[in-house]
Amino acid sequence: xxxxWLIIRFLTLLIVTVYxxxxxxxxxxxxxxxKAKYEPNSGVYLGAYTDLxxxxxxxxxxxNQTTHKKHASFLRYVGYGRPFPYAxxxxxxxxxxxxxxxxxxxxxxxxxxxxxxxxxxxxxxKAVSGPIFIRFASEMNGNWTAYSGNPAMFIxxxxxxxxxxxxxxxxxxxxxxxxxxxxxTITKFYPGDDYVDWVGMSVYNVVYHNNDxxxxxxxxDPMELIRYVYATYxxxxxxxxxEYGVTxxxxxxxxxxxxxxxxxxxxxxxxxxxRYPRIKAIFYFDVNAVKEARxxxxxxxxxxxxxxxxxxxxxxxxxxxxxxxDVISDI
Numbered sequence: 001x002x003x004x005w006l007i008i009r010f011l012t013l014l015i016v017t018v019y020x021x022x023x024x025x026x027x028x029x030x031x032x033x034x035k036a037k038y039e040p041n042s043g044v045y046l047g048a049y050t051d052l053x054x055x056x057x058x059x060x061x062x063x064n065q066t067t068h069k070k071h072a073s074f075l076r077y078v079g080y081g082r083p084f085p086y087a088x089x090x091x092x093x094x095x096x097x098x099x100x101x102x103x104x105x106x107x108x109x110x111x112x113x114x115x116x117x118x119x120x121x122x123x124x125x126k127a128v129s130g131p132i133f134i135r136f137a138s139e140m141n142g143n144w145t146a147y148s149g150n151p152a153m154f155i156x157x158x159x160x161x162x163x164x165x166x167x168x169x170x171x172x173x174x175x176x177x178x179x180x181x182x183x184x185t186i187t188k189f190y191p192g193d194d195y196v197d198w199v200g201m202s203v204y205n206v207v208y209h210n211n212d213x214x215x216x217x218x219x220x221d222p223m224e225l226i227r228y229v230y231a232t233y234x235x236x237x238x239x240x241x242x243e244y245g246v247t248x249x250x251x252x253x254x255x256x257x258x259x260x261x262x263x264x265x266x267x268x269x270x271x272x273x274x275r276y277p278r279i280k281a282i283f284y285f286d287v288n289a290v291k292e293a294r295x296x297x298x299x300x301x302x303x304x305x306x307x308x309x310x311x312x313x314x315x316x317x318x319x320x321x322x323x324x325x326d327v328i329s330d331i
Contacts, residue, residue, distance in 0.1 A: 037173040037197045038131050039238040039280055043324045044272055045072040047100060047283035049243065052292040055306055060095045063286070066305050068315045070325040073098045073133065075243075075283050080105035080112065084124035093130070098327040100133040100175075100283070102242075105157075109137075109147045112157040114164060122168035131171060131327050135242060136161050138177035139202055141185040151188040158191040173197040177242040183228050198281075199233040200242035201226060204302070205264040208252040211299050218260055222268040223275060230276055238280040244268060245285035245302030248310060252299065262313055265304070269317040284314075 035041075048063060048071050056062045064070045074092050076085055078101050085101070092099045103121075105112050112118070125132050137147045140154055147154060158176070165172040177200030178186050190196070203225050209215040222244075230239055246268075248261035272279050287293065288303045304314045317323075 036238050038133075038327055038330060039198075040324060040328055042277070043322050044279060045281035045327055046318055046323045046325060047071060047073040047075060047281055049075040049283055049285050049287065051076055052287045052289075053303065053305060054292060055288075055303075056286075060091060060097065063305065064095060066311070067318065069318050069323070070095070071097055072325050072327050073100045073281070073283070075100045075102060077102045077104060081107065081117065084121050086124065089128055089132075093128070096326070098131045098133065099128060100135065102135040102138055102177075104145075105137055105147050107146060109150070109153050109157045112160065114160060118161070118164055119168060122164050122172075125165065125172050126169035128171065131173065131329050132169075133173050133175050133198070133240075134161075134165065135175045135177045135200060138175075138200065138242060139179040140189050141182060142179045148185075151185075154189050155191045159195050162191070162195045175200045175240055175242065177201060177240065178229065180225050180229060186229070187232065193236050196237060198240050199229065199237045200240035201229045202243040203241055203268075204244070204285075204300075205246045205260075205268075206300055207247050207250050207257050207260060211250075211252050213252055218257075222264055223271045226276065226279070230279065234276070234278040239276070239278055241268075241272075241279060241282040243283055243285045245287070245300070247300040247302060248307055249290065249301040250299060251290060258307065258309055261307075261310055265310065265313055266317065269314075269323075273320070273322045 046069065050056065050060055050063045051058060053063065056066060060074050074097050076088055078085060080103055089099045125134065136158060137154065139145055140148050142148060162174050165174060174196060175198040176191065176196045179202050203222060205220060205222055207216070207218045209217045226241070233239065246261040246264045248258050249256050272282065284304060286303050286305055288301045288306060290298050290301045304310050
């Protein structure tokens with residue numbers, strides 16, 4: 001009897017401690033979460049990065065036509081200190097989408113000041129006259145960025161940006177977006193719930209890590225890759241997959257890996273609905289980085305629009321009404 005009681009006690013403790021971390025449990029707990037700016041009640045905004053899709057002539061309307069569905073948002077990278085991309089933002093609006101800007105202080109955080117540049121950029125965001133997502137200083141937890149290494153300074157500068165946007169451009173939703181690795185530094189850079197609208201993450205399924213044939217990564221499950229960030233923040237904030245890409249060719253072994261790409265792509269886009277209900281946006285990184293990336297990064301082809309088999313699967317996956325073509329406006 002004592003042994004049976006101990007077993008029951010152990011199983012009870014296991015359920016109490018582990019169950020809340022499971023996506024299914026999170027779905028029930030999130031029912032009481034407060035909605036964030038532009039967060040849909042259900043579903044996932046479809047997003048994409050097409051600025052390097054030369055085979056589509058960098059045309060967002062053609063991307064929508066090619067994938068057979070209008071996307072809710074398109075992404076552009078803008079270096080901090082560079083002008084606001086007015087023409088691009090108008091083109092995004094012309095295809096019925098919302099601009100998302102990854103705004104990166106690539107010269108370091110010292111340049112981020114409450115000055116004329118910051119105020120003018122914020123006012124330009126307001127002039128968009130509709131929703132806009134700003135991903136400031138993303139992937140700060142990785143040592144490859146110029147704004148990593150000093151969490152206290154990062155938080156100070158993030159809060160400055162957030163406060164200026166709240167004052168000058170209330171139509172902006174601020175996305176605090178990390179790389180999924182290294183995990184150990186992620187929480188150190190979090191500015192606090194009062195200064196974050198959405199939490200984002202960059203996720204890639206590659207065959208090899210670091211262009212090293214000894215570092216196989218084809219076993220990695222996208223549902224597991226996103227688990228830590230989701231479990232840490234989804235009760236408080238909507239989650240954005242800020243970048244997602246799957247390799248279908250890599251120079252590491254100079255081979256096609258189409259079956260791998262099909263498997264991971266389907267796993268991600270079907271799994272979001274089944275397991276992660278507070279992931280509310282996903283941006284596909286439609287880039288043949290073997291040709292289009294900057295030197296030193298020309299390793300993987302992630303493009304879904306240059307391979308017929310992958311494109312057909314993507315079309316089928318996003319045809320589900322769970323994937324949304326329009327961002328709600330609550331301003």
